[in-house]
Amino acid sequence: MGSRHAFSMPFGAELIAGGVCFRIWAPSVSNMVLRLENGLTSDFCMQRSEDGWHELNLASSSPGDHYRFLLPDGLLVPDPASRFNPSDVHGASEVIDPGAFEWTDDIWLGRPWEQAVIYELHVGTFSVAGNFAGVEARLDYLVELGVTALEIMPVADFPGRRNWGYDGVLPFAPDASYGRPEDFKHLINAAHERGLMVILDVVYNHFGPEGNYLFCYCQEFFNSRHHTQWGSAINFDGPKSRTARDFFICNALYWIEEYRLDGLRLDAIHAIFDNNSPDIVEEIRDAIQTGPGRERYVHLILENDKNQAHYLESRSWQHGLRVGGVAQWNDDLHHALHVITTHEIDGYYADYATDPIMALTRCLAEGFAFQGEPSPFRGGAKRGEPSGHLPPTAFINFLQTHDQIGNRAFGERLCQLVSPAALEAVTAILLLAPQPPLIFMGEEFATHQPFLFFCDFNADLAQAVTDGRRREFAKFAKFIDPATRECIPDPNATSTFATSKLDWTLLNREPHSTMHALYRRLLTLRQHEIVPRLTGMSHLTGNTTVSHITPKILRLRWKLGDDSELELLANLGMEQAVEVMPECGRMLFATSNMEKAQPNYLPPWSAIWQLTDAVL
Incomplete structure (x- = not known):
């Protein structure tokens, strides 16, 4: 017999003895009605408390029931804490029994962060099926590649049938286009059986532009003092902010405990406004480490344009404790390598144009390239905090991500922008450096398919998004001509989504099979030669020597x-x-162009890795 896991929370529909308890925080309305929609419609008045909670214990309800909440003005809204919305974000929520799924991974305690080789994927485009089962079918392939952790782009329910996931509005509900909750759990369970960690990307800085009904009955969930590109910020530090804070802390714990995830990636925390101490990011980190993180390895990944190193300083690095890592996507390293290989200096790449080799070297030796220096791209504002005291495992390196590909107008991959020799050299740097590497799906076989920006909004919003997408590129030299901008793929077209699906038949063709073999070889080297030596490695400064550097x-x-x-x-x-x-020492790896190189000569785009064993 396997185990069953359910996370109890004060939001949503919770099973109780003899029925279901429905709870929703709606302080902006005087009354709320629960409507069951099981073929026949039944309405039930809910009891309102002074602090804005509406509650009803309903003995006649059970798992599988569909329900919505009826507002005084006649508007029907889904449960903001819905565990599943089978008919998309505007439809009814479904009562789920979280304990119905039987897990078979009881012995799974996760993996130490030093072992992380991360593979980022989008469920809808990773396979032809475009669902959780499609990902599960490729798990053995990922193990053979050398991956140890899946990083899944957001699955929280978004409007329509296709989306990157960052427009979610029901953060507790896996999107129905990918499958039911039990399908996601089955994927995670199967990953654990193969020794794979699963990390989920979550968005706590905003709700998507379509299907967010919280404004209609819970204006206190937002803080008009802070403004974002999506409107008023989520209320993390204003009056009555405690409930909003608890909502997202519960969400983090829910995914980790009920779905047995091995960690979360917090999207764009620089877009979160919170002047409290501890702030919401620190509260989530502490809740994870003092909760499920005491029983197994649970990791937290941050995306943070501000390069705030203090978030990465935690007891996670205490030797001998079973605690997860706290790490950050290192955009600085990506940007430096991108400038070096492509010579593109538009937008934020301009910050790295003067001396990209120096920026890259600082990333490899100290963490961030910007540690408090002024950023010309940001109008001279100082960016970052000192990071050299942190271990290399606090920084995740990558050559490509959904952002860095998908935010290009035509979604080009790096293999389409640089020479094969340059690609081999930077791939060797990525996969053998002490920092955990991240691979974006298809990168490992140099797919030429783009990863485009796509969505599926209602008609009015769809046109606004299409127009806005094209306006974004007007400031770039190559898109000054309006006719050129009109060629940018329409995010709402089904063809844009279809074009982004991986073609797995490429694995059997050149040059894709050669690149795939390179990734397998380098990740095997990493697993056998480097990972066992990372344990106990402390801060970068003092353990890293920059012995020589020139402009190239x-x-x-x-x-x-x-x-x-x-x-x-x-x-x-x-x-x-x-x-x-x-x-x-002994040679671990040399790029293929070194085979014919003269002694003491480095060909263009070459890299050598060497290991010297400790003197006993």
């Missing part, structure tokens, strides 16, 4: 946790260079 060449040496030393020597320019080769 970098040379770094890391002291690993077992006192061995890992060295990188790379030429990231288009000209051959003369450089003294490493004399000690």
Whole structure:
């Protein structure tokens, strides 16, 4: 017999002895009616408390019931804490028995963060089926590749049939286009059986533009003092903010406990407004570490344009404790590598144009490139905090993500922008550096398919999004011509979504099979030679030596946790260079162009990794 897991929370529909308890916080309305929609419609008046909670214990209700809430003005709204909305965000919510699913992964305690090799994927475009089952069918492939963690883009219920997931409005409900809650649980259970962690991307900085009914009955959920590109900010620090804070803390714990996820990625925390101490991000981190994180490894990944290193300083790094990692996507490293390989300097890439090799080296040696320096792209505002005291495992490196591909007008992959030699060199840097690497789906076989921005909004909003998308690119030189902007794929067209689906038949063709073999080889090296030596590796500063650097060449040496030393020597320019080769240790990897290189010569776009064992 397996185990069953349910997270009890004060929101939504909770099973009780002999029925269901329905609760919703709606302080902006005087009364609320529960409507059951099981073929026949039945209305039940709810009891309102002084603090705005509306509650009803209904003995005649059971799992499978469909329900909505009727407002005084006649508007029907779904449950904001719905566990499932089978008919999309405007339809009825379904009462779910969270304990009905039987887990078979009782022995699973997760994996230490040092072992992380992350694979980011979008459920709808990862497979032809475009659902949780389609992801599950490829789990063995991911294990063979060398992946240890899936990072799944948001699945919270969004409007329509296709979306990146960042427009979700029902944060507790897996989108019905991907499957039912039990289908998502089945995927996670199957991943655990294969030793794979599963991390879910969640959005706590805004609700999507369609299907957010909270404004209609719970204006206190938002704080008009803070403004975002999506309207009033979520109320994390204003009057009556405690309930909104608890809503998202419960959401984080719900995904981890009820779905047995191994961690969360918090999207764009720089867009969260919260002047409290601790703020909502710190509260979520602490709730995870003192809750489910005491029993198994649970990890937290941040996206934070502000480079606030203090979020990454936690007891997670205390030696000997079973606690999860806290890490951040390192945009600085991506941007530096992108400028080096493509020479693009539009937008935020301009911040790295002066000396991208120096920026890259600082990322590899100290974490962030911007640690308090002024950012020209941001009008000279200072960006970042010192990060050199943090371990390398606090920074996630990547060459591509959904953002960095999908926010391009035509969704081009890196393999379409740079030479094969440049791609091999930077791939070797990504996969063998001490920092956890992240791979975006299809990157590992150099797919030429784009990953485009797509959505499925109602007609009026759809046109506004299409027009807005094209206006965004008007400031770039190559899109000054309106006719060129009109060629940018329409986000709401079904063809835009279909074009973004991975073509797995490419694996059997060149040059895709060669790139796939390179990823497998490098990740095998990482697993056997580098990961076992990361445990015990502390802060970057003092353990990393930058022994040589020129405008195109970098040379770094890391002291690993077992006192061995890992060295990188790379030429990231288009000209051959003369450089003294490493004399000690053993060669782990050299790019293919080194096979015919003369002694002490580094061909263009070359990289060498060498390991020196500790002296006993």
